[in-house]
Amino acid sequence: KKMTNHNSVVSLLCAALAMAPHVEGFSLHVPSFAKSRLTASQSSFAACQPRLRPAFSPILARNNRPFPGSALSMTRMQDQSMLSWNVDEVVSWLEAEGFSSDWTEAFTQNEIDGEALQLLKDPEVLDRMGVPKPMGIRLKFWQRLDNLANGRPSGSASATLSRSSTSTLSRPGTSTLTKPDVDDEEANEFTSPGAILGASTQAPMGTVGDMLVAEEKRFIDAVAELLAELDADDRDVTLLLDLKDNLNQLYSVVVVGEFNAGKSSLINAILGGRFCKEGVVPTTTTINLLRFGDGTEAGRTQRNKDYCELFLPVQLLRQVTMVDTPGTNAIIREQTKLTKGFIPQSDLILFVTSAERPLTETEGRLLEYIRQWGKKVVMILNKVDLFTQDEELEEVRAFVRENTEKILGVAPPVFAVAGRLALQAKLSRAAGGPSAEADAAWRRSRFEELEGYITATLSDNSVTVRTKLETPLGVAARFLDNYR
Ligand SMILES: Nc1nc2c(ncn2[C@@H]2O[C@H](COP(=O)(O)OP(=O)(O)O)[C@@H](O)[C@H]2O)c(=O)[nH]1
Ligand SMILES: [Mg+2]
Structure with a gap:
């Protein structure tokens, strides 16, 4: 569980990555040489993915939170109109929510209409339908379905979480992180002074560095959005976005x-x-x-x-x-x-x-x-x-x-x-x-x-650039570990 080295940081990020592809505008085209820089090992992002699957369902169960699309939340259904959708309408909705053609094809083939859609809360049914496996995407699917069923605005509208959307939050005070790693009541108590380092000089990173920074900024946005969906503390999300801004410092x-x-x-x-x-x-x-x-x-x-x-x-x-x-x-x-x-x-x-x-x-x-x-x-x-x-x-x-x-x-x-x-x-x-x-x-x-x-x-530019890139990643990994 604990972060012992960069590889475990990276494996957690892989978990985030597997959950993130449907965040609007998200893409990760990290060149292979850059991946090995980031991981300091031969492990690629793809190779890490299988580790994700067993991890997530027990975690949701442990948190005692119903799946967003579970019977519990469905009983609150207000918007009945989806029940009358035909298969094409369901597929249009999926497309509008940003799900890939793998998803829309599986829905078409299995003739999922509105009535069937509201029953799609069982992971095994999704398996049998041949819907892609990554749990992160499935979680998003359930979330969108829950929004739809409860007449809430589409989840993708919140996918554009950015610094401006959190800047009205209170400045970080005492963090609420309560990870019981250390039996010291002060252990997790800290006052974040905000983005102090993000004040002046720009760091010269070089072309590759700049490119990686741009990729990582998108990635951090995706993680921040994910954390917001996991009900992370606003102050933690703000810290992460501040660190993103520090990347050029x-x-x-x-x-x-x-x-x-x-x-x-x-x-x-x-x-x-x-x-x-x-x-x-x-x-x-x-x-x-x-x-x-x-x-x-x-x-x-x-x-x-x-x-x-x-x-x-x-x-x-x-x-x-x-x-x-x-x-x-x-x-x-x-x-x-x-x-x-x-x-x-x-x-x-x-x-x-x-x-x-x-x-x-x-x-x-x-x-x-x-x-x-x-x-x-x-x-x-x-x-x-x-x-x-x-x-x-x-x-x-x-x-x-x-x-x-x-x-x-x-x-x-x-x-x-x-x-x-x-x-x-x-x-x-x-x-x-x-x-x-x-x-x-x-x-x-x-x-x-x-x-x-x-x-x-x-x-050694490769050392400084790498370390700078790792700074928000280590924090992101900690938050993911904490909230998942
Ligand atoms: N003997 C010895 N004393 C030192 C050394 N470095 C610092 N000190 C002393 O340790 C005390 C605390 O130093 P300071 O730098 O203010 O510590 P800080 O509180 O960690 O910033 C001062 O009296 C220093 O003179 C050292 O290398 N050898
Ligand atoms: Mg001192």
Whole structure:
């Protein structure tokens, strides 16, 4: 059930895909090379489909919801006119609702008139009629039939669900997701700050990237429509549509961890300046977005309710938006909520844990939460200058690796660094200080390896584009898992 890797994300998406073909304007012509990019395996969308079928009917049964076309809803029938339809009229209705010729032919051959139509609630009857199998399309059929029988507007009219149709909804507050994955009452509680990242710079994706983004936007619209039909919370649908809008934005790296783990110091070390406030007591009370800005923009800050943007003349920020979070802390619950709210929007998570107290219980719970969103995680074991022995360091690094793997299901890269020393080295070099000293601090900081990884990740377009594409997919998969 849980999202352990990209393949399970993709298999859920296949489930959505199988349910989605009848959404108006929906098509998925993903080139085969792109499919393998998305799935990271040989599995194609088609190959995933059979897994869908056994899954759906028991789920509907478990939810104790009648099939839309079941006897229960049919007793509410108000519009009697369909009962007098002949076969041609039934077929015209099917066509108008967007069902394929496989459907209309099966209806013609089996001489389904209006009276027979209202009895078509049994999946086995549809099987015997030779109607296509995907349960998603059948569900839509029952839904349309139910609308017809109850004199409601056609379902296809709602198939054009778009951002504008949800923009009047209340802004995301505390999500109502109640998936009991973690026995922590806060586990699923988050405040989504909305599409923060969707503010400025466009990400250069390349032609193939742009094409995939366009396809994925259609796909997300289809999933959003599906979620709406599954009575998903409006706020969840809004989040998904916000993420769709974020697809064209810069890659975002979000730094999370408990307060005092050294998140702000790490960002400063990466950027080479004291831009984020550091301190022994929780200092960062808002989410800070670090974006590129030079000339008159340099140093400008823009405050909003839950976040603050800083524009800095640092080249790396042309490629990424770095995000400093307040961190999680059992005492300051508001900050924990803010941090959690931001996680769904991130493309890459740098999870900072301190050598003083590597992987605490609350950090474990935060990782659990992150995993539910299908995020790519890089672990940073910070403050390694506190170790006097290399063996000690390696032992703790192994501990972090093993335990994060247990939680995430995949082993993320683990970097052991001393952020504070790395920043000292960079600042001292920039100020023209004694180079031997700076070099020694730099070596002790072990920062080289992490920087190499970050640069390699960001300069590989296929990695960044892929990760960006996966961001809304992981969230979509979680919602589908939650609501189906
Ligand atoms: N010994 C040591 N202390 C560090 C290191 N990085 C940060 N710190 C200290 O840890 C404290 C918390 O750092 P900060 O970056 O504010 O943590 P945050 O709350 O996670 O943002 C500060 O006093 C930092 O000076 C490090 O690499 N080594
Ligand atoms: Mg901080």
